[in-house]
Amino acid sequence: MDINLKKAIYNNDLSEVQKLILSDVNLEQPDKETNLFPLEYATKFASLDIVKILMQHTSAVGKAFLYSIKENKIDLAEELIKSGTNLEIKDDYVEFMGYTPLICAARFGSTKLTKMLIESGSNLEATDSQNKTALIIASQFGQNSLILPLLKAGANPNHQDSFGNTALSYACRGHYIWIINKLKQAGASFKCVKEISLIEASRTGNLEKVKSLIKSGTDVNATGVEGYTALELACYHGYETIVDELIRAGSDINLKSAIFTPLIAASYSGHLGIVKKLIKHGANPKMSIGTELDALAYAQEGGHEDIITFLQNLEKFHN
Template sequence: MLRVWSVSGVELTSVSKEECRLVRDVKEHLRTRRGFPVCLQQLLCEGRCLGDDVEPPSDLQVVRLTELHGNQEGIAGQEFVEAARSGNIEAVRFLLEAGVKKDWGDEGGFTALHRAAEKHAEICSLLLEAGAGTEVFNENDETPLILAARGGQTEAVCSLLDAGANIDAQDCLCRTAVMEAASGGHSEIVRLLLDAGADANVGDDRLDTALIKAACGGHAEIVQTLLDSGAKKDAKNGVKATSLICAASYGHAEVVRLLVGAGADIDVRDRDGRTALAHVGHGDLRRHSLAHFALVVAMLGSTFEAFGGSMLEQDEMVLRRLLGSAAASSVWQLGASGIGV
């Protein structure tokens, strides 16, 4: 058994020799257990500093350095980013106190704040308080705010917004934080971003807006939030599909109901000339329940009797409006095409 002591004589940890065959292993063990960064450790035996590649004796003394040396910037930076990624807040704190470069980026351009924003809100706050930059981009042009929104990290998003992060920054695919939150179904984050002034109508590299992404994912609450904020319900993406066409295609009945109720254009056609109703028939029926597809078809003007059921009362108003439109004629086109379930 190996025992590691502080300078003051307090036993800090004990570990089997099988676990720690080299001094380097002991240092990594201390980082995990005590948060001591490897680059700030010196292990001593009888006053002699031990190299990383030697076999450790049974009793060791650790000295934690309080300052980094000039040639440690890269090593310390790597450890800093990894500590933030793994949630080792003590290691992050020790490295900050030692003067680590706060915005050091790894090979992918990820800083400690990028990694903390993905899943460790407390570390994110600590880094922001220390002055870490919010507008540093990784190799994908992602900011910490974009990553936090994508990961559903509400607390981290709040901290980043309070720190003045650019709310409409776009990554290499032109995606913004509100798009990522809408796509992932993170309703509270969508509300936070919209309240902070996020642009709900900007499109990504495929011209998908936050509303289109939410509609594709079937996130009804987010769709309603975006509609309430003034999102353009008939915006088209790169294939000329609207939110309604996307929702119908994926069989998201509640989203279809919301969009039609909000006045979405039910007759608009995509690049291939297909309406929302036509997309119901062309969707992958195996991915969705029969009940959902029946409901969507009913809401878009078809007949529920064809599916062996009856129309839901809550959809009556929507259906009446649809039946009075050009969409009603699409019912016959759908039937003539031989599309069935």
């Protein structure tokens, strides 16, 4: 971005911005420091009048629209909606994770903008890069004021994201009781609740809860909102007795999540007793995940010499 244009925008100098536009300053060049284009930069720092002027001379309004929502600049967002900005535009930047404007409004808790976007015809079932809808995002971040507008407009309470989780899964994870009740009233399936409870009990070391949930027939191989299984979390946190219970209940020793296997989790966090137990029950020490690193590599990364020695000796034995 031209340095003089950047200064004019930051100083909210409308006349200088107009002068620079007339001089054919490049409006399609991002700022080296922030990586923002002039219109995006103005959305964050300048007045609505400057944004309007820039909008007339550039087509790069997508991220500016999302920034206006993130910064809760209602007048600007309304202006962009009226100007015919695509309500389903998605931004490829990591910051927004493929959010549409409605999902962005749900993430940052803007009730007025959420209602405005719904009334303007935004797609309630549009998804981000993890297949999450606006309702799932609102439930995940405890945005109470957005739940009813989305549900009343027809948002699906049983939509599943890329991890198989629903809005209710996230509400249970966050202990958002009010949201849980509203989702239940809207017909959300409670099939996942016991599984989420088992995963949380395994994460926190609640042995009695784990036993009770297993006894009630809970799926021990279900994944939670972060993609982990109960066994992976018990292995990672070193809850050996819970690991025993889960193995007895049929937990898959070699089940891969997005990040770990149970053996990798135990190896990385330094729990030799659990590592030995998993190997005894058939864990594959050579199994790797997306990074192509196996349990030994993770033990080395964690600096756990006892586990490194054990796994190396195991490898020698099998060779």
